[in-house]
Amino acid sequence: MLKQIEGSRAVAEAVALCRPEVICAYPISPQTHIVEALGEMVKAGTLAPCEFINVESEFAAMSVAIGASAAGARSYTATASQGLLFMAEAVFNAAGLGLPIVMTVANRAIGAPINIWNDHSDALALRDAGWIQLFAENNQEALDLHIQAFRLGEELSLPVMVCMDGFILTHAFERVDMPTQEQVDAYLPPYEPRQVLDPAEPVSIGAMVGPEAFMEVRYLAHAKQMEALKLIPAYAAEFKAIFGRDSGGLTHTYRCEDAETIVVAMGSVLGTIKDVVDEMRETGHKIGVLGITLFRPFPLEAVRAGLKGAKRVVVLEKSMAVGLGGILSTNVRMALSGLHMHGYTVIAGLGGRAITKQSLTKLFLEAEQDALEHVTFLDLDWAIVNKQLEREKAHRRSGPVAENLLRDIGVVAARNY
Amino acid sequence: MSYQPIKFYQTGTFTVGNRLLPPEQRSVQAQQKRYNSLNSGHRACQGCGEALGARYAIDAAMEATNGRLICANATGCLEVFSTPYPETSWQVPWIHSLFGNTAAVATGIAAALKVKMQKGERRHIRVVAQGGDGGTTDIGFGCLSGMFERNDDVLFICYDNGGYMNTGIQRSSATPPAARTATTPAVGETPGNVFGQGKFVPAIALAHDIPYVATATVADLRDLEAKVRRAMELSGARYLHILVPCPLGWGFASHETIKMARLAKETGLFPVFEAEHGEITAVLPIRHPLPVEEYLKPQKRFAHLFAPRLRTDVLTRLQALADRNIQRYGLLEKP
Known part of the structure; x- marks a missing residue:
């Protein structure tokens, strides 16, 4: 019903x-x-x-x-x-x-x-x-x-x-x-x-x-x-x-036929990514999506099969392995063992940071040019990050990090990212 | 042939064997048909009070439920010495999950059994959760209090040996003041465990107004069994706190376990009582009042109170604790 x-x-x-x-x-x-x-x-x-x-x-x-x-x-x-x-x-x-x-x-x-x-x-x-x-x-x-x-x-x-x-x-x-x-x-x-x-x-x-x-x-x-x-x-x-409907399974590919760039992600952000991919396909970009439904056990073969034909893989994940980069991307990389392609890790949406079509479009275009860093933090506010780093250099007792950043931002209503 | 009259209750308890008693007074433990729920062959130390306590309690619970019982067990000595697989000493369905969650695991079992009974898939089965004082008064206390306040249909039994014996005799919140443990060593000006800390969980259980709270020791077998039996007659959350002396951790000869338990009770340091719905209904009176030294002196964990110099100051404080128990719980037999 x-x-x-x-x-x-x-x-x-x-x-x-x-x-x-x-x-x-x-x-x-x-x-x-x-x-x-x-x-x-x-x-x-x-x-x-x-x-x-x-x-x-x-x-x-x-x-x-x-x-x-x-x-x-x-x-x-x-x-x-x-x-x-x-x-x-x-x-x-x-x-x-x-x-x-x-x-x-x-x-x-x-x-x-x-x-x-x-x-x-x-x-x-x-x-x-x-x-x-x-x-x-x-x-x-x-x-x-x-x-x-x-x-x-x-x-x-x-x-x-x-x-x-x-x-x-x-x-x-x-x-x-x-x-x-x-x-x-x-x-x-x-x-x-x-x-x-x-x-x-x-x-x-x-x-x-x-x-x-x-x-x-x-x-x-x-x-x-x-x-x-x-x-x-x-x-x-x-x-x-x-x-009467497809649900579950290991992975789902979307418009991956002839795709040179494939974006890998999990969860609801796949909807936004697919919208962006649709728009980019309309203007001739060869881009597709691999959605991962099953994270454990990790479907190595299905991921490998889904990504094999691509030139580059962008793993966009809402998680972070502090001191390494991505968690999902580390798993994906294991599936690609021996294959030669560009791999990019994008950390996005931590703590509810909105992941917008605008940012994704820009990101994917940069990926297509292989102009991305290996690990990218999407829409990071570098101004407050750098300000805090300078503060820590200048003062021993620089205070609690999170509270400093909030003070730097000031009162926040709805922000447009 | 000379005639020696048999004097029953020579020491104030049922020291005669079952065969001399009428059937209704015989203990479960002394019957041939006892369940042996915690069977022989386990790896407890010689003279282990917890092994005795667990066998007494679970056999009594098995007797009371006609063998329709499931046990949940906290991590600790009892768990380790009873199940070095492929050997298990448990002749009851038994589960060990973690150190701190035994009361909650038991809640889950009881909930499952309730639903299964409603569905007609199972007959009535009761649940006992058990652990040492660490698994009860410290790490397991949150889950225990939760089980109490929800009045879940579980009997939780704490086997209190006053410390973390399994990990090498460290202090718990049930370690008595002045006692030496590996983390309250007998060094410095105030050797041993500090005064003014620790908690008596039976009193906290009482404050939950649960249907049944009782304490017992392994020295009074029939009292212990009667309390298990009473607990199994009631539904809802029930708590039984059994003092189980530990020869290794306390430092006494392994044949003196029962004696130590009896001395703890007779000095008033461990009050033995029974309560229903938050009200104390009975106490096991002290028959031969003894000074606390009688209990402390044979134990190496209190040796620093007697040598190199007699610490009368500390002994006075310990005696005051015993006196307070005697007063609070009315432990002295009425003349």
Whole structure:
């Protein structure tokens, strides 16, 4: 059924259709609307039987999900940013124990300085935690990926993180096609755990593992993720058969035929990039887009196949490996091993900095001329950066950086970037 | 043949064996059909109080639930010595997740079981969470308090040996004042753990107004078992804090574990009581009041209070703590 609803609401309704049995919630922007909506459904009895637990921290949220999942229940939670870091130990633990929890991450920057707006620093900080990580381009895909996430996670006994851009998607009202309960039931079988806490068949879960087997346990976690690379396209195909639309998969190429320049990105910014590419195509530029839906496991072969014919690759990412450059671009580079092409890393949109068509157009034109630095920070305000650097040279006690920069900018209303 | 009359309750407790008692007074632990939930062969130290406490408590919980029990366990001695895989000593479904999240994991299990029961997929199963004092009063305290205030259907058992014994005897917030640990060494003018710090989590549990809070020691088996049984009769958040002496960390002979627990209780340093819905309902009275020295002297962690010079100043402060417990909880038997 077509609906014009908020992204968070769409995700909540999709999660409800998956018949979760335990949901734990701790408020953090911008994911709050998702668990609020689910809490309302449980309270009203429209989502039943289901336990909705208001926990005291994100660490507890993931821990409750761990307990519930180990006891055989389909478990769900949502978080963002600091919340994801606060639960980090339990995030690794859920993966290590092989518990197929599904979690929405409404992507948001990590402090300090505290910032509630969107970038991908949170999810990418936990890229090696052992979770499958899917990135949604729009609200329809966010909704669909949740349904696929339960199927995938439960088949592999691995937790799945569905990442959607905070505010840009979570708070955007878009048209979505909401599936029916019958469709979801046809796609998603009841959860049949591989391991479960049961007095009828007592097992110990979470024993200490020494050097004699630790490597092997970790290898199996890797091997399972590699299996996901095969399962995800198959599940996307099945999804299309039942729901009638393309959603999920590993990567998506857009106008890459004969493209000399291919832009790689994840999440909602792909929409803006595609608009720019459309305009540039009209004026004869050979440019295309490779959108990455699956970040972990990283689809090396699909990325390589998608980029092979290009002369240059521009990886535009909302994340940063401090002291190195990009995170996504480092992964992409591994996919291009042995291929000779220009590779550019563009860090953009950190902490919610708007990524505009105007800036992208300029950037891509420069890329085509190979006039880009290897690492570019899009729309960086060099004036305040340099002022701070000078201040630090001049005074030992130069003060807190963020506050200095804000003072340099002065009172800000809406800015045009 | 000479006749020796048997005097029951010689030391004020049930020191006679089960076979001399009527069936209803027999302990779970002394019965042949006990569950052995924490089975033999584990790797606890000789004389480990925690191993005793855990076996007593979980066997009693198994008895009370007809074996329909799931345990969540914090990281720590109990977790490490019981599951050096491929050997596990647990004959109950058991999960270890992390150090600080055991109460929350148990909440999740209880929530899952509730839904599964509503769906008719599972019969009634109860949940016990357990950890040491570090996993309870320090790193696990946030999750514990959360579980309490939500009144989740979990019995949390803290096995209190007054420190981080698994990592080499460091101070926790349950380490008593003046005790020597690796991080409160017996050096300087005020050797050992500082006064005026630390917390008594049973009192904090009481302040949550949860259905059941009790303390116990491994010295009073029947009292401990009765408290587990009572806890399992109730629903909601329940807390049992068991004093489990540690021969290694405290520095006493490994055959004196029970004695140490009894001395802690008899001196008043560890109050043994029971409370329902925030109100204390019973205490285990001190039968033979003893000065705190009796408890402190056999333990190497307090050796610096007796040599090279007798620290009467410190002993007086410790005695004052015991006296305050006796006063606060009414521990002296009414004449």
